[in-house]
Each structure stands twice: as C-alpha cells, then as structure tokens.
Amino acid sequence: MAVQRAAIPVRPATSADSRLVAATLARAFIDDPALAYLFPDVLTRPAKLLKFFSTAVRIEARPADTLIAGDGAAMTIWRPPGAWRTSPLAMLGVLVPLVTTFGTALPRALRLQALIESHHPATPHWYLAFAGCDPTLHGRGFGGAAIRSKLRDCDHAGIPTALETATAANLAIYAALGFAVKGEFDAAPGLRFWSMWREPVPTR
Template identity: 50%
Template sequence: MPERAVRLAGNADRVPVAAMLARAFADDPAMEFIFPDPADRTKRLPRLFALLFDHDAAAGMRLLTAGGEAATLWRGPGQVHTGRLAMLRRLPGLLHALGTNVSRALRVGEAIDAHMPAGAFWYLHIAGCDPAAQGRGLGAVAVRAGLTRAAGRLPAYLETATERNLVFYAGLGFAVTGEWIVPGSSLRFWSMLRPPG
C-alpha cells in the first residue's frame, strides 16, 4: 500500500479508530498493567483511545490507512507533555476512561515523561494495527507516512513496552536508546529514537 493511501484522520474517525486501537492494544503489557482486569480493559480502552485521539488532534497529527486498519497518533515538537491546566480540563474524561486504574496510569505516564529526550522531536505517541489486518505491512505504511509528512525533518521518538516491536521499529530506522522499568513494578519499556531524514 503506498503512503498516499494514508490520510489525516478527522473527528468522524474518532470512534472507529478508538475501537481499532483498543483491539490492537488489548494484550499490550502497559495496558495490561494499567487495566489488570481483562473485562475492565476491554470496556475502558476505547474510551482511553478516544481521549488520546482528541488530544493529539491539537498536539500533532493523526494518520489513518485508507481502510482504517492502522493508525498513528503523533505529537509535534514542544507538544509532548500535557500541562496541568489541560489535564484538569480532561479530568472528567480521564476518570471515565480509567476508573479505579488512575494511580497505575499516572505511574506509567510519569515514567514515560521522565524518559523523553531533550530537544525538538516528533513523538510517535500511538501506533496500532487491527489484529485482523496485521502482517500486511499496514502498520509500517502508517508510521512511514508520519515520518514523511513531518518527522523526517526532525528526530522521531517512541517508547514501547512490547519487546517484539523492537524489530519492527528498527526496520523503520529507530534504534533503542534506553531500557527502563516503571518504578514499583516489573513493567519494562524501551525508548527508541530515529534520526531525521
């Protein structure tokens, strides 16, 4: 699939993208840590991804393959962190999405923030492909489209808690720059950076 088959996602894509990302992240170690109960995770992940979809509209760009099988949510330079005021405005939605899992989500978020690189970069905040469409290269197409549109002019950064993703992202030019554990847990992340170009 050529990169031109990837488009900017609009507000009408919110619900289907959130549902697709919920399926894609159903067995993600970070989501399993935040939502340890599988039934609760299934209920809450679409809510969480809908909130992230909304936030990343103003913070960067949202890309979607033509058939909606894969999506990437990017945050632009200087847009990585959510300020306290913005967090307070989102508090009702966050509480609705996270329920009793708020403290675990905050621990993960704080650890992620602590490992962000210095300087200007594009942050690949979320990248997911529907499990039914995996293995067809759609996720790679969605990531490459983001790199082509904006991140190619600056470094691109991501973190992943899924070890099998390391080879996937290495094939897209990312290299591991760190490995770390969320404090007070056994949840492991890898930081990866891709140089510009």
C-alpha cells in the first residue's frame, strides 16, 4: 500500500519574512541563466543575489502575494492583474540598493527588464515573478506546493496566469502545472526566454 505524503503547508508572507524570502530565492537562483548573465562572477554571485532579492522583496507592494511553502523551503512572488510591471516609482525608491548591487551592470539589467516587459502579455492575469526552492530540498514538492496554492485561487476566480523562464529544464515542470509556451525570445547570445501562459481550470 502506497504511503501518502503529508500535505505541504503554504502560507502568505509577512513583512517579517523579507530576509527569509530573499535568502531562499538567492540560493534557488544561483545557477539561473538570466541572473548568471547579470552576475557572471561565480565568486561574488551569492552575495549579489542576496542583495538583489533583498531589493526585489522591498519592491513588492503586498507581502501577502508572496507564498512560503514548507516554512521557508520554497517561495513564489506573485503580482496581481494590472500590476505585473515594476513601476518607475518603485524603482526610484530602491535606486541606491540597485546601484550598489549591479554597479556598472545596472544599464544592462534595465535593458533586460525592458526587453522582458516588451514581450509580456497585456491580458489581465496573475504574474509569477519569481519561484524558487532551496537547492538542498529539490524534488520534495515544496516548489510545486507554493505554485499550486496560488493556481487554485486563480482557478476559482477564473483568472489566467503568466510567467517567463530562462531555464529550459523548467518548461516541463511548468507544463505539468498547466502552463504552455506562448513565445520565446533571445535576450543575449546564449540567453533565451520562454513566455508561458496558463488558462484557469474550471472548478465546480
């Protein structure tokens, strides 16, 4: 008889979770192609990623739109319909940490952001901005739990979801969650992004 795996708890983040969220995502994205493009030095990348995600968490308007699975094993940062784009005002509010994090690479980071936004769908949707799991805990369902928790809400509300990924291995993972590739584009030599979209699943 198969042993059922216990349900993984998922909860919304609070402002007190900002360090936990940043630290987990920094570990999760250590080999991400897009962030490796922005932070090519493997020796300084861990510290740079921690600074980057600490700043990213500050930009998010509503901490509760970040979901935490397994008490910190995995995180998802979501943006609601109509708010998927990072506003210039929010960017201005973190200008100093952005400069200290990226240094001379900041123009390259801003160009990459603008390119991604130019390919983003206009149809109202929930946007999965970041999803990551502690690399030491891969394969245990934490990341899937964090994503599915929000997808269930979207299904009940009848709202689609969207994301971009620069990791080819993620395509099958997101496809299993109901996402389909809607487009792809090259951001730099060797750096390809895939745009993915998920229609809500009707619920009874």
